[in-house]
Amino acid sequence: TQLLEQSPQFLSIQEGENLTVYCNSSSVFSSLQWYRQEPGEGPVLLVTVVTGGEVKKLKRLTFQFGDARKDSSLHITAAQPGDTGLYLCAGHGSSNTGKLIFGQGTTLQVKP
Amino acid sequence: EPEVTQTPSHQVTQMGQEVILRCVPISNHLYFYWYRQILGQKVEFLVSFYNNEISEKSEIFDDQFSVERPDGSNFTLKIRSTKLEDSAMYFCASSGKTGGVRGYTFGSGTRLTVV
Numbered sequence: 001t002q003l004l005e006q007s008p009q010f011l012s013i014q015e016g017e018n019l020t021v022y023c024n025s026s027s028v029f030s031s032l033q034w035y036r037q038e039p040g041e042g043p044v045l046l047v048t049v050v051t052g053g054e055v056k057k058l059k060r061l062t063f064q065f066g067d068a069r070k071d072s073s074l075h076i077t078a079a080q081p082g083d084t085g086l087y088l089c090a091g092h093g094s095s096n097t098g099k100l101i102f103g104q105g106t107t108l109q110v111k112p
Numbered sequence: 113e114p115e116v117t118q119t120p121s122h123q124v125t126q127m128g129q130e131v132i133l134r135c136v137p138i139s140n141h142l143y144f145y146w147y148r149q150i151l152g153q154k155v156e157f158l159v160s161f162y163n164n165e166i167s168e169k170s171e172i173f174d175d176q177f178s179v180e181r182p183d184g185s186n187f188t189l190k191i192r193s194t195k196l197e198d199s200a201m202y203f204c205a206s207s208g209k210t211g212g213v214r215g216y217t218f219g220s221g222t223r224l225t226v227v
Contacts, residue, residue, distance in 0.1 A: 033216065042116075042203045042218030043155065088155065097168035098143045098207055100216070102155040 002027040004091055006103035013079055014111055021074040021106045023089035032072045033100070034063055035088040043088055079110045114138040118204050118219035125194055125226055133189045133222045135204030141217075144187045145205040146179065148172070149221075155203070161187065194226045 007022050023032070031050045035043035047056050049065035049072060056063045060083075062075040076083055087106045093099040117136040125131050137144050146158040159169045159179055166179065178190045187206075191198055201221045208215060 035218075040221070040223075042205075042220050044218070045216055048215070090155075093157075095168055097160045097162070098145065099157045099160055099168055100145075100147075100155075101157070104154045 002029070002091065002093055002101050004089055004101055004103035006087075006089055006106050008106060009104065010107050010109075012109040012111065015080055016078050017110075019076050019079055019108070021087055021089075021108075022071065023073065023103050024071045025091065026070065027091075027094075028069050029091035029101075030069070030094075030096075032065055032069075032089060032091045034072070034074055035090060037086040037088055037105070043090075076108075079108075081110050081112050084108055084110050114217065116204055116206055116217050116219035118202075118222050120222060121220065122223045123225070125224070127196055127226055128193050131191050131194055131224065133191075133202050133204075133224070135187045135189075135219055136185055137187055137204065137206030138208075138217055139185070141206035141208045143167075143207045143209070144179075144181070145207070145216075146189045147203045147205065147218075148200040149203065150200040158189070158202075191224075194224075196226050199224055199226045 004025050033048045034046045037043045047063045052067045052069045054065045060077045064073050089103040090100040093101050119134045144161040147155050149155045157170050159173045160167045161179055176192045180188050201223050203221045204219045205216050
């Protein structure tokens with residue numbers, strides 16, 4: 001069974017600080033996605049990483065896929081209150097049916 | 113930007129009743145999915161659907177669940193006899209396939225409350 005573990009589960013920081021969220025597995029994933037979810041809404045795709053070692057940037061957000069494609073990280077530079085939310089990682093399962101396996105999420109609170 | 117539309121946004125039903133959750137996926141997408149999220153828990157895969165048939169289903173998706181694409185635009189999830197533990201947010205998603213990587217779009221969800 002493929003599992004994704006996210007850490008930390010909760011993070012409360014001050015505006016301007018940097019942070020990193022981790023997504024780890026013992027399984028290899030063909031690709032991995034990061035989502036942001038607001039209360040009462042569906043997950044919204046931020047990025048997809050496909051190649052081992054790949055790094056993608058989205059403004060102040062930097063996403064990295066591990067060399068072995070078993071882990072990923074999300075780094076936010078100079079966090080702002082607007083970054084507050086739930087961040088989810090999700091990997092494509094081995095069955096090639098498009099099934100996503102989600103981590104349990106990281107709740108980020110950025111205080112002004 | 114294209115959206116996945118789900119209706120209703122909130123459904124309350126009595127235990128044992130049948131419910132149908134509706135979704136309109138993005139029109140040129142070929143793959144369709146249902147996920148659920150019990151309050152405070154992970155988003156869980158229920159079923160994937162392609163070419164008018166189920167391509168994969170999870171252990172959660174037992175005989176009480178069924179999916180249908182009745183008219184080429186809607187994608188429905190039916191729960192035949194609801195149980196208290198079916199209370200959750202149900203998300204529909206659709207994806208295309210570009211270069212082997214599928215871009216997912218989720219709907220805003222239906223909150224199902226079974227009483």
